[in-house]
Amino acid sequence: MTTIRQIAKLANVSVSTVSRVLNNHPYVNEQTRNDVQAIIDQLNYTPNSNAIHLSKGKTNVIGISLPLVNNQYYSSILEGIAKEAAKENYHLMVCQTNNDKKKEEEILQMLRNKKMDGLIMCSKLNEGSSLEMFSTYAPIVTCEANDVPSISSVYMNHYETFRMSMDYLIQKGHTKIGYCIGRKNSFNSTHRKQAYIEGLHSIGVTPNTNWTFEECLTIDDGKHVAQQLVQLDQRPTALVVSCNHIAASIRKEIERNGIQVPEQLAIIGCDDQPIGDLFDITTISSQSEQLGKHAFRLFFKRLTTEQQLNEHIEVSPQLIERTST
Amino acid sequence: MTTIRQIAKLANVSVSTVSRVLNNHPYVNEQTRNDVQAIIDQLNYTPNSNAIHLSKGKTNVIGISLPLVNNQYYSSILEGIAKEAAKENYHLMVCQTNNDKKKEEEILQMLRNKKMDGLIMCSKLNEGSSLEMFSTYAPIVTCEANDVPSISSVYMNHYETFRMSMDYLIQKGHTKIGYCIGRKNSFNSTHRKQAYIEGLHSIGVTPNTNWTFEECLTIDDGKHVAQQLVQLDQRPTALVVSCNHIAASIRKEIERNGIQVPEQLAIIGCDDQPIGDLFDITTISSQSEQLGKHAFRLFFKRLTTEQQLNEHIEVSPQLIERTST
DNA sequence: CTGTTAGCGCCTTCAT
DNA sequence: ATGAAGGCGCTAACAG
Numbered sequence: 001m002t003t004i005r006q007i008a009k010l011a012n013v014s015v016s017t018v019s020r021v022l023n024n025h026p027y028v029n030e031q032t033r034n035d036v037q038a039i040i041d042q043l044n045y046t047p048n049s050n051a052i053h054l055s056k057g058k059t060n061v062i063g064i065s066l067p068l069v070n071n072q073y074y075s076s077i078l079e080g081i082a083k084e085a086a087k088e089n090y091h092l093m094v095c096q097t098n099n100d101k102k103k104e105e106e107i108l109q110m111l112r113n114k115k116m117d118g119l120i121m122c123s124k125l126n127e128g129s130s131l132e133m134f135s136t137y138a139p140i141v142t143c144e145a146n147d148v149p150s151i152s153s154v155y156m157n158h159y160e161t162f163r164m165s166m167d168y169l170i171q172k173g174h175t176k177i178g179y180c181i182g183r184k185n186s187f188n189s190t191h192r193k194q195a196y197i198e199g200l201h202s203i204g205v206t207p208n209t210n211w212t213f214e215e216c217l218t219i220d221d222g223k224h225v226a227q228q229l230v231q232l233d234q235r236p237t238a239l240v241v242s243c244n245h246i247a248a249s250i251r252k253e254i255e256r257n258g259i260q261v262p263e264q265l266a267i268i269g270c271d272d273q274p275i276g277d278l279f280d281i282t283t284i285s286s287q288s289e290q291l292g293k294h295a296f297r298l299f300f301k302r303l304t305t306e307q308q309l310n311e312h313i314e315v316s317p318q319l320i321e322r323t324s325t
Numbered sequence: 326m327t328t329i330r331q332i333a334k335l336a337n338v339s340v341s342t343v344s345r346v347l348n349n350h351p352y353v354n355e356q357t358r359n360d361v362q363a364i365i366d367q368l369n370y371t372p373n374s375n376a377i378h379l380s381k382g383k384t385n386v387i388g389i390s391l392p393l394v395n396n397q398y399y400s401s402i403l404e405g406i407a408k409e410a411a412k413e414n415y416h417l418m419v420c421q422t423n424n425d426k427k428k429e430e431e432i433l434q435m436l437r438n439k440k441m442d443g444l445i446m447c448s449k450l451n452e453g454s455s456l457e458m459f460s461t462y463a464p465i466v467t468c469e470a471n472d473v474p475s476i477s478s479v480y481m482n483h484y485e486t487f488r489m490s491m492d493y494l495i496q497k498g499h500t501k502i503g504y505c506i507g508r509k510n511s512f513n514s515t516h517r518k519q520a521y522i523e524g525l526h527s528i529g530v531t532p533n534t535n536w537t538f539e540e541c542l543t544i545d546d547g548k549h550v551a552q553q554l555v556q557l558d559q560r561p562t563a564l565v566v567s568c569n570h571i572a573a574s575i576r577k578e579i580e581r582n583g584i585q586v587p588e589q590l591a592i593i594g595c596d597d598q599p600i601g602d603l604f605d606i607t608t609i610s611s612q613s614e615q616l617g618k619h620a621f622r623l624f625f626k627r628l629t630t631e632q633q634l635n636e637h638i639e640v641s642p643q644l645i646e647r648t649s650t
Numbered sequence: 651c652t653g654t655t656a657g658c659g660c661c662t663t664c665a666t
Numbered sequence: 667a668t669g670a671a672g673g674c675g676c677t678a679a680c681a682g
Contacts, residue, residue, distance in 0.1 A: 004660060016662075019661060047659080051660045052660060
């Protein structure tokens with residue numbers, strides 16, 4: 001590996017001069033600059049990033065933590081981050097947590113290790129106090145609402161999203177409404193459930209626990225929900241579903257059982273997966289790519305601004321009506 | 326930031342001793358090891374990764390280049406890589422090329438910069454000679470077949486996959502067969518077209534250019550294909566489609582136009598996107614997650630083995646029959 | 651078993 | 667405009 005030192009020797013200058021031309025610093029004689037550059041080209045020299053990282057205390061790497069990468073929601077966020085990061089010449093270190101809290105903590109540790117200049121958390125498992133502590137090493141941005149004022153966030157208001165769905169269904173005349181969500185006790189699920197309950201409350205209806213489904217993560221889970229619905233004596237007339245792929249799966253299986261959508265069961269999704277389009281699922285889009293874009297901008301601003309101000313950006317949901325309601 | 330040197334001073338030992346306990350090296354007195362560890366814990370010390378990287382000439386980072394991250398095929402590969410990488414404590418640097426050759430070359434450069442210990446290319450745009458040159462800096466593995474014997478690869482034989490589809494349709498009695506692929510002149514597309522032509526040739530049929538569609542990448546593209554098919558005087562009776570999301574889109578739009586699947590048009594997909602399941606698309610699964618897993622194993626083996634042997638693994642396609650044929 | 655020392659490759663202040 | 671020299675923080679011979 002050719003080093004800056006060898007270049008210097010061959011060009012009959014000091015390493016600092018070489019470093020200067022490498023970094024386009026001013027105060028270098030035009031002639032020497034050309035000479036040095038010639039040798040650099042001739043030797044096909046490339047700087048060693050690790051040395052630069054160590055010396056500068058900066059890596060131009062942004063970490064991204066997420067449960068799993070093979071998931072439309074998270075890869076949309078990733079896409080948004082990637083687009084913005086490319087503009088600033090930042091590289092992406094993608095880290096899967098598999099929803100394992102310990103694993104997430106390991107990722108947070110990488111902030112202290114200087115493996116990355118900051119971290120965007122697409123979901124989070126550790127408590128706020130812990131994040132706050134790690135954020136003293138490098139900026140953290142969450143793509144979920146967080147209860148730590150000192151950590152920037154960009155988020156969908158999932159209460160709002162679910163509430164919007166509920167109000168939309170209610171306005172369409174539904175009173176027998178069920179829901180279907182993912183992780184039972186996550187931050188978002190809690191808010192969604194609250195929106196569900198308060199939505200029903202607004203028309204004086206008590207929730208029916210036969211119509212609520214939790215831990216629905218996969219297409220198969222959706223299928224099972226549909227099968228359970230089919231067996232019910234008393235079915236809901238509408239279902240609010242957190243994810244479109246689940247909604248699609250439910251629609252498919254329920255129709256296969258001869259139940260009409262939306263006549264006998266209206267289904268509304270709450271995200272922006274393209275599968276919602278193919279299955280004609282009415283949905284409250286959450287524009288996840290936007291989430292990623294904003295998240296990177298927040299990180300970058302934080303990094304380049306003197307002030308340590310934190311921001312919390314709420315992305316607005318958007319109703320997209322299709323034939324499932 | 327606390328350094329190894331400070332620890333050494335406080336523990337009244339040399340930096341090497343500290344380094345030894347840090348790295349669990351043998352030949353350290355139990356007592357001193359405990360003493361040093363105590364100080365490490367007390368100061369809540371974490372090593373600086375960049376210093377380690379520089380010193381060792383190794384980063385424990387594997388680069389991954391792909392056109393875009395928000396795509397089922399590529400995120401499945403990514404998932405496979407992630408799973409294997411986690412086992413060996415390797416981190417993922419995910420780099421989007423956006424199908425830009427220059428961008429891909431920048432990523433290859435990172436191999437020289439020592440930003441990563443190797444690169445898995447999920448698709449490739451640069452020619453083999455170029456890859457070969459970069460592979461002298463660090464191991465490269467492609468997730469496509471490549472014509473460079475010195476670079477390991479793991480791949481689906483896309484000729485075989487398409488040929489399998491053709492033979493399946495032919496055996497079902499079809500002779501009027503069309504196809505629908507992505508990038509017109511990519512490595513894979515070339516082989517797919519060849520399989521198509523040779524498949525037809527085997528039953529003495531000449532291809533009809535009205536039935537071939539190229540540059541189909543998005544769901545919208547699939548919709549357009551369906552619309553064009555509807556307008557045709559003479560329609561094919563079967564369609565081989567490279568991707569399930571396109572196949573799904575075609576099925577949806579063509580059925581919306583009153584054309585029966587599979588009676589009037591049989592559709593077969595050629596990958597393993599889950600959307601194929603939801604739309605009941607018969608498909609030749611390519612098991613992309615397996616691709617990623619093997620790719621990482623190949624990289625890792627290459628890195629840890631003395632011999633510089635390269636391997637080429639062909640992953641076998643698998644027919645999954647559903648209702649679209 | 652432990653310490654000394656010379657790197658790893660580059661950046662950056664301080665002189666000149 | 668240029669050079670000398672001291673880091674950045676850690677590893678790994680080599681010498682005891």
